[in-house]
Amino acid sequence: MRNYFLKRWFWVIPGILAFLLTQYARLHPAWTETVYSLTIYPVLANVVGFLPSLVSFSVTEWLMLLFIVACLIAIIFSVRKFIVTKKERKMLVYRGIVSVLAIVSMIYFLFTLLCGLNYYRYTFTDYTGYDIGHSSQGELGQLCANLADELVEIREELPTDIYTSTEFATYSEKSVDAMQELADDYPVLERSFYSHPKPVLLSKIMSSAGITGVFFPFTMESNVNRDVPFYTIPATMTHELAHQVGFMREDEANFIAYLACKEVKDPLMKYSGLSLAFSYAISALNRVSPEKANAVKSRLSPQVQQDRAYNSDYFRRYRGKFYDFSTNVNNTYLKANNQKDGVASYGRMVELLLAEQQHQRNSE
Structure with missing residues (x-):
């Protein structure tokens, strides 16, 4: 005994x-x-x-x-x-x-x-050479304006309906290619092996929980909600692949996804990455100056505004107690794993975007 x-x-x-x-x-x-x-x-x-x-x-x-x-x-x-x-x-x-x-x-x-x-581990900024510091409201406004203009330009290259598609497997391949291309600039992302992002059958349950993607370390799989508006999926794929290569912080995974998507030739991937960046940047601007945020939003074309409204309406349909419960669980998980801001850490991507903007300005 x-x-x-x-x-x-x-x-x-x-x-x-x-x-x-x-x-x-x-x-x-x-x-x-x-x-x-x-x-x-x-x-x-x-x-x-x-x-x-x-x-x-x-x-x-x-x-x-x-x-x-x-x-x-x-x-x-x-x-x-x-x-x-x-x-x-x-x-x-x-x-x-x-x-x-x-x-x-x-x-x-x-x-x-x-x-x-x-x-x-070290942060991704240790490999970018960017300085994360205080940025002015004007710099944030300029970042949002630049992203808005790029969204409008890329959107003209896309068909009207970018909400549904049968090309999940195609973009799964492209997301891996995008990460491998980005590794040319940032060798720390280089891997001899990637597990391609996979669709989840029970995606509607993920939507009810407010989840677009999950990296599962016990299988090293990047699991993606296939039910969300399709134009958001490439950014989710690259976000989960960033976790797969070892960058677990949510703000850094978002930033890596943005970098990977914007550097490729495929317009849908570019649009997906820019949409991700713009959503967080405009939310940050709206918190400090709703007037400036509205001014930037007015620069968006009717089609881009429709895309954003479609995505918001999609998740609004699923909001409920399970959504709130899942958010609280995720918040607790992130805080327990060295992300003191919890779910708000996703939005810290804006600091990296501003640092990139400052770096490019200094380079010029």
């Missing part, structure tokens, strides 16, 4: 080790970058992601469904056993608690090894 107890508690040890390793990574970003992010992580990503990459469907989706079913079966079995057994109920409860701790411990350990430490 004593050996049985020790075996159960043995599976809690990996979780403790993962916690200690995370604290070390937090205090030693140079070690995290050079030893883990640039050396160990790429190997782990290739090994773990290889088999899932061989199939076109999302392995993540099926694993999650199986996990939920397994949990439900375990709960039903445990409750039934608790009711039937009268003499050893305390032992059943004890075993159940230790089993849950063991499962959580192993999940946390694998998460830490397969991506968690990347939250404590």
Whole structure:
């Protein structure tokens, strides 16, 4: 009996080790970058992601469904056993608690090894050479105006309907190509292997949760909501691929997605990346000066305004308690992983956009 107890508690040890390793990574970003992010992580990503990459469907989706079913079966079995057994109920409860701790411990350990430490690596700005500093309201207004003008120009090259498409697989390929092209400028993004973004069958559930994409480190898959307006999907694909190459901070993943999309020749990808950047930039401007934000919005063509309205209406239809619950969970997750702003960290992309604008201005 004593050996049985020790075996159960043995599976809690990996979780403790993962916690200690995370604290070390937090205090030693140079070690995290050079030893883990640039050396160990790429190997782990290739090994773990290889088999899932061989199939076109999302392995993540099926694993999650199986996990939920397994949990439900375990709960039903445990409750039934608790009711039937009268003499050893305390032992059943004890075993159940230790089993849950063991499962959580192993999940946390694998998460830490397969991506968690990347939250404590150097920032992407260490590779761009940009200086993140205070920017004026005028600079923010100029950024929004520039993005608005580019959106209008690119939109003229696209068909009227960019909300639906059967070319998910095509843009999955293009998103990987875009990341590989971007790696020419930023070698830290270079990878010998990419797992192509995959569509999720239960995308409407993702929409109900306000989720457009998910990187799942246990399969190294970039899972994408295929039900959203299609023109937003390329930016989501490259965002999740940025996570796949080891940049876990949401603002940096957004910025990398913007850079990858805007540098390619495909107009839809350009438009997708610019739309992502403009949405965050105009929201930031609207917070400090609604009048200037409205002035910039008036520069948008009727078609661009319609696209933005279509996207807003799409998610408005899904807003509800599950949406709010999912947002709170994501907020807690991000704060627990070195992103103190929580979901607001997505919007910190604007700081990177402003830094890029200043860098280009200085270069000229």
